[in-house]
Amino acid sequence: MESFSYLGIVLLTLISPLPTEVIMPLTGFMAAQGKLNLVYAVLAGVLGSVIGALPWYFAGKYLGEPGLRKLSHRSGGWIKVSMEDIEKSKYWFKQYGGRAVVLSRAVPGVRTFISVPVGISGMPVLLFLFYVVLGATIWDALLAGSGYVLGDRYYLVKQYLGPASNVVVAILLIAVVVLLFRRKTRRANKSKSSLSAKKLESKL
Template identity: 50%
Template structure:
């Protein structure tokens, strides 16, 4: 993975950064925690400029968020409610739960998109509920861009500062991503258990 990322950035430059960050949003196992620090290291070596590198990463990320956003748009709340009523009983999700989640996202959607863009493990996934809830494209792009700018800027700066040791960024942040995903999974399982206990009590 590292060799492929390195070769892509070396051969394609800023376009390579944008392409990798685009793919990272479609296929989360490709880590931004490795792409942008490598870009920062390349900047430190004088082979790239700092601002264009960040701009390429932000652009690739925001464009990469759109397929998930439009997938959510196509699925939509009504379709999701139908699926929940039909199959949701297996995981204790009903159309009412979908409606509650949709209302919550209407109130906090912008903040949710912004904050989740800074959280490893969920930064890609937030585009899906944004689309499902019908969040307008302009605010979605605005909050996505702001959150992504902070995230990409931080990773690039860390790579610039760490130099040859830029891989340490991924080494320390990769476990964080796993912890976040596992925590969310456990929280969901506990929520399902509690709903089932209330139903049969």
């Protein structure tokens, strides 16, 4: 980051094994030292997220799951695809649509592979980019801002904000349970209504 400045943030977001929860608080710390501009640092992180999401989006759109499996196998392990994460991302997207793209920025693993089911679904690329930019801006700004406030204790951000992804998952799971319960209740009410109508018709 010191060598390449904002380009370094983009590159780290793209190719580094370090998660955003480590990279962005460090940018906030460097901004507090006057080495970076906080706004530009967040924008660089968002740009890295967008560039990193597009290949998975187009892979989902043009290759699908079977194509990704073949690509992973033929690459000899250079391209690693977690089908478990893709399945989880598919479930998220099926339940929440575009909101899943926004919320997934707070969940490592899902934030990458959510692009695959979005591409498979045929969502317009501009709409997809809107959701990615929105989610990445919120999450990156929160992480970088926390690092800015904490200063040389920026490394504590991951310790405290890392569990936030678990909170997001918990909220989504609760929402799914509520949604399923409502659907089941509606179906039960419909079946009762249809039975009542049939009984009334038989009496008439």
